[in-house]
Amino acid sequence: MNYLNDLFTLLPEIVLVVLVLVVITADLFLPRADKWMLTPLTVFGLILAGIACVLVWGVNDTVFSGFYRVDDLSVFLKMVTVGVGILSALFVPSYLRIRRLPLGEFNAMLLFSLIGMCVLCSSSDLITLFVGLELMVMPGYLLTGFAKTDRYSNEGGLKYFLLGSFASAILLFGVSWTYGVTGTTRIDAIGQALSGSSLNPAMLVAVAMLMVGATFKVAAVPFHYWTPDAYQGAPTPITGYLSVGPKLGAFALLIRVFAEALGPVRADWLVVMAILAVLTMTGGNIVALVQTNVKRMLAYSAIAHSGYILAGLAAFAAAGSVAVQRESIESILFYLAGYALMNIAAFSVVGMLQRDTSRFGGLRSFAGLGARSPGRAAAMAILLLSLTGIPPTVGFFAKWYVLLATVDAGLAWLAVLIVLNAALAAFYYLRVIVYMYMREPEDDPAPIDASAFGTVALALSVIGVILLGVYPGAILDVLRASAGSLF
């Protein structure tokens, strides 16, 4: 065993851990007026972590006696994780400063959560997986309740914590049943133990529990009830992170558990996954349709997006050939990356309109934004069109990819339901554009928070949304290699 080599493969995680320590220490010694420097520090550290990811690209090795797997799939997800971290670190600070919330603690917790996501993406054992999951969601609970004196933030944090722990317990119970049936917690060994036979009743219980636990974390209907309150209660840019980061991790978990460990018995969970996908996208969209608060609307639409990604997983289960299976995983990965980019940015624009702390992101604060702040309105419009799935944006290509996978897997009916849902979603996304461009501003328009960090991050996101939409080929090779490492 070459432990030095094993440690090298952990480089991104190591960089992140060192970064947390540096940030906490710096927070202790920096005078209040200079706290803003934590943001560039964090971003710089995250860029280093991104470089570390590039260094371990292509290693494809299982390390630490099989507990940890650094394959291209995990490295790709870590790169997206780092990107999510950079955007969040840039979007959040001014929102916190206006509300006199501590920046150092936020940065530290964000980084802890990112480390959890990295561990989760790389786990090749259900135990590691669980540790990573908890490390990812614990800071999430705290971040939701981050505005200590705000009732809604407290309520959201508490709900998220209680229901989240409950779901974690169910997931863990599922893990123990799996161990009971197969005699192992190693993901590839579970796959081998299950291949060639149909599910026995005990394993069926295990699969059911794993599915409930995992789909809870991606906010699939009917396990979504925590989402709107947690998302609405949390400070807005943090909601952006929560709607993307933990979801990214949860989908990594779904890929690891369902595509890898339970891949051999995928015919048994196909139908449930497809039904969950339909329920999730339809349920999310229908409820989003009647929201008058943009933050809450985006929270429900985030549920709908989970549904589209779950459809990719259903396509994986229905696929008749390895090529189509790969395509499904690729579509999930592309969707996750594109969704991360557009959703964080969309929430951040809502946050920018909450400079006046008595505003909660109602539709009315968007009235006339096109005249008041043309740049931000245009950015928001592009993000909303991308969320709707209008070309040439990344959101369109992501939907297209999922559609390709579902049609290719023979689930044309699911593809039809996806596009009908997309048309439904157009209705509420475009309503925000109606308010921004087709209505006059209110008498006392919401003041806009125009911090430099936030503006830069917004510009970066929008450029990314368009570039990846016009030329998705830019990340396609990386995507294919990472999906390929599963097979």
Next chain:
Amino acid sequence: MTGVPVLSLIVFLPLVGALVLLFVPGTAHRAIRWIALLASLASLAASLALIGYRPDGPEFQFTENIDWVPAFGMGYRLGVDGLSAVLVMLTTILSAVSILYSWNPITKAVKEYYISMLLLMVGMLGVFVSLDLFLFYVFWEISLIPMYLIIGIWGGPRRIYATIKFVVYTLVGSLLMLVAILAVAIAHASAGHPFTFSYVELRGFAYTDTLQALAFGAFFLAFAIKVPMWPLHTWLPDAHVEAPTAGSILLAGVLLKLGGYGFLRYSLPLLPDAAKAFAPIMIALAVIAILYGALVAMVQPDLKKLVAYSSVSHMGFVMLGIFIFNMQGLQGAVYQMLAHGVITGALFLLVGVIYERTHDREIAHLGGLNARTPHYAAIFGLFVFASIGLPGLAGFIGEFLVLLGTFRYNGYVAGITMFIVIASAVYMLWMYQRMFFTVPSDWMRRFWPTLKDLSRNEWLALAPLIILVVAMGVYPVLIMDAVNSPAQRILDAVNASGGLTSFQLPW
């Protein structure tokens, strides 16, 4: 074809204009208008190169072929045949006319308006020149959003309702078409071909009957909503009434043609068996549209609504011509599309002229305009007669050819259709009479002292349309030659097919 990428220039010169506009301050209205006009004129100039299209040459000319996402067989494939060449020129001309006409009426958010107009051009032109189904879809959707904004921001009082209705209708149809495009490409690939969205490759493949039927249905929804065919037309009157004048010109003049073009370019050659099997239904819908549009147009009190419903009727002729599957019908359909684009574009422009002066479009409020605005009356009359189908003007040839083809298809259908041609004379002439010849109403007299005849700008915008409507009426040969071989290819594809023989629903 090597050398200058003519088609890319046509499509993306407006985009260049839009990008330049981004950096012009929003208060510099004059500069903004000039830049937009120049960008559209540049695109128009580039499109004149398409006159060099050789009807006896290869099917697609001016082709460009660049890999876009090779992993998925998506290419930046452009090319025109006679059919798309004439539609491209129609689009560039009408766009320039619209931008010119908007010079004075648009005073609110001028910069955003012209950016939307130029992006709309990009989308529309892109649809006509793409030879890749994926690229086609991308342009198809791109053309949607600018029109959404144009109606929603610069439209009339009920603009938000109208524009959302327009978007949701169109989006439902086009998204289902996306699934159909995928299904077609996947079916083609699963037969051992490399995965591609290239139109030329996908055409001529023997898709299973079930796929053809379902895909035809999806394409039908997308295209029929755009055309619009009865009973999917209900968004059109709302959109037209609320849209600003230039929006109406492009909506009627070009966007509706996207639907007809879609049938000709995609539905028929890709899915000939299904097209053949469903033709009787399509013909029935087309005849209903012709009849319904004409009858409803007769009772419209609002000028724009009247012209909008006459569009439903005229586009019904296009659909009828497409689905009777003979040479006269197809040529007539294409000619009717072009003529309708010019005539209805001009009629909406003329309605805009009176609306600018009185801010009202009630026919009952007008009257006696002949006395105050003789030039306006004369030009309006010219286009009214063209719309009715007076020989010597553009509208006649298309309708005549379609009718001729219909007689070959079925005498009864042709008989019914003939009757409706008379109805179109009724509503158009009656409208003209009420507008220009009766005694002016008290309401109208308030405007009497200030009412002006056509301005220089309006003359400039109308001039190309006037020339076209006469030229197309007396000398149709150029267009007929260009359209001849594409029409023949479509006919060959459809006539070689035996319809759906083993069609089964998949459930």
